[in-house]
Each structure stands twice: as structure tokens, then as C-alpha cells.
Amino acid sequence: MPPPPWTLTGRGVVALTPRGVLMLVRYAASPVGPYDELLWAAPSRTPAGWRPQVRSIVVSTRESVVWGRRNWGIPKRLARFAWLGSERASEVRVTAEGGAEVARLGYEVGSWRVPVTTSLLPSPLRTLAQPGLDGAGGWLLTTLEATGHVTPARLAVGHLRGLLPAPPHAHPLLAVGVPEFRLRFPAPDRRATGTKKPPFREVMEKG
Template sequence: MAPPPWHLRGRAWMAVYARPQPGAVLLVRYSHSPVGPYDEVMWVALGAPSPAGPRPQVTRIAVSTPQSVTWGRANWGIPKTLARFEWLGTPERGQVRIQEEGRPLAHLAFQGFGPALPVSAVPVPAPWRTLAQPRLDGENGWWLTRVGLTGRVQPARLSVVDAGALRLGLDRVRPLVTVAVPSGHLHFPVPTPA
């Protein structure tokens, strides 16, 4: 069993977009979690409507282990699906091809560069870092999860070679900002109902 809270460690890349809809692509490699190491890629809609007002919402996410699928859906209403991640290159620079049920989901290229500076989510306003997810455990309602992050952040590139099955049109637009988190600690607490 792996109920919340979860404390996770790993590295990540994030690209924030203004269009076709405000949102962000996140690519994460967890080296430690309550269900072991796993990889994930997701689209987070920014300012999505919810009972608590506009909040970030994970609308598409794929992960590399069935345990992460099961507990992400049960604990926080995160709509995880199972996928296969093929990594090429080094942890700092390379590409990843992701397939879901044998079909391409996304092909991303990533690179971090420059100095990595300390970062914390504490100064970020709470609504901006509180996920609002419809419950997926058979109950009505929503879960609100205020995510915590500490670690180091640096400039990066997260290029979308192809992500039509993740989020249509991302390969034709440039992100507003892209960062890498070469080492980070993520905290997913017990959610609260909305």
C-alpha cells in the first residue's frame, strides 16, 4: 500500500506554454518514491476551472510503472496511464521516446545548462501550486493537493519533437520558459476535498 503523503526525489524538465492553451509539459525521472523509481510525462492545464476556482489540473499523464498508475489515481485523482519510456543520451542531455499501448505518445529532447540555483515552492501563491483533480476513486467531488518542491533549478531546453498524442500542436509553438530541476524533492500531501 502507498497512501499519501508521498516524498519523492528525482530530476525534471518543464516547459510552460501560452498557447494553444496555457499549460506546461513536465518530464520527470523519480529516483525515489514510495512505489520505487519511475518516469512520467504530463500536460498540466494552468488556470483550469474547479470548485475551488482556477487551479492547475493534470489532464494527461503517462508513467512507467503500474504501481504509480494505481496510487496516483487513488490518492489524488491524477489520471495516470501506463507507458514505455526509451531514454537516449545522458541524464543531462538526450531524448526520450514514450509509447502508450504500442503507439507513440511523445518524443522529447532535453538539455540543462548553466548553474543550478536553489529553489523552493514556498513563495509561490498557494492556488498556483494546488492541483485540483476530479476524484477517480468512484466517489463524487474533487481533490485539492498543495504540492511542495525544494531543489535546484537551471535554464534548459525541452524540445517537443512530437507530442500530438500528449497535447496537440506543441511541436508548432515555442514555450515561454523552460527549466530543468537536476535534483529536487517533491511532497504530495494528503489531499483535501473540494
């Protein structure tokens, strides 16, 4: 499997809640092929300061599980996704390998589009911070780059009880559809637990 950076394309729905972000994504192309994804991310205190962290995530292919965990410390688990509807309006049922229901959602997206890019966001807001998995230790910091289009959307959450840990129940404050995007995952910056980059003044004095 090719090492990072990886480039992925697809579509999805993103919902902002009082406690974090919920994302439902259909990747059309990636280095491990097409796959579906449901994730919950929330701010976390890390050695680099407060950063978004993927807390709960399920995906539809084993290859995505293996390489997401290995490359970026993303705690992926395998699940099945059943979609009923169209690209603009659909119901989604997510089930675990054993058949238990993980989540049930529905969404509708609009027709007009606005171009967006993550380059307008401060780096800390688009840098994932994930603790090392499977005994790796430390932290993996990954600054994402994405471009695409967004459109108004509505997301109805039936339940997310099977996401582990389960997100706190909250109605979305804002939802947008992302009818097409291009996402780049670079190689992560690996940090030992408890380490921080020196402050700017200290760097200048040592220089």
C-alpha cells in the same frame, strides 16, 4: 502501500507554454519505487477557483498509475520511456502499451544551479485540483511542497499526439532543468462538486 503524505525525489525538465506546463520527470525514489513521467497541466476552473489541473499524464510503472489515481485523482496511464543520451542532454521516446508512439522530445540542461522552493509561490498556484476518477465524484485539492535547484534548459518537442487529451501545439516560452528536487504530496482536501469555502467575511461574522 503507505497513505499520503508521500515524498519523492528525482530530476526533470519543466517547460512553460502559452496554455500550460509540460513536465518530463525521472523519479529516483518514491513509495512505489523509481519511475518516469510525462505530464501536461493547465489552469482549470474548479470549486476552489482557478487551479492547475493535470490534464494528460503517462508514467512508466503500474504502481504509480494505481496509486496516483487512487490517492490524488491524477489520470495516469501506463507507457514505456526510452532514453538516449546523458542526464544533461537526452532524447526521449514514449510509447503506449500497444506500441503506438505517445511523444518524442529532446532536451539539454545547463551546468550552473540556483536553489528554489515552492514556498515562495501563492498556495493557489501550487494546489492541484483533480476531479474524482472511476466514479468517485467531487474534487481532490492537493497543495504541493517542493525544494531543489533549477538550471537553464532547452526542450524540443517532436510531438505529443499520444497524450490524451493532446495538449495544444505551442513552442515552450521558457524551459528549466531541475537536476535534483524533493517533492511532497500530502493527503488531498476532498470537496463535493460545486462546493466552495465561505468567504473570509462570512467566516468572521459567524465566528
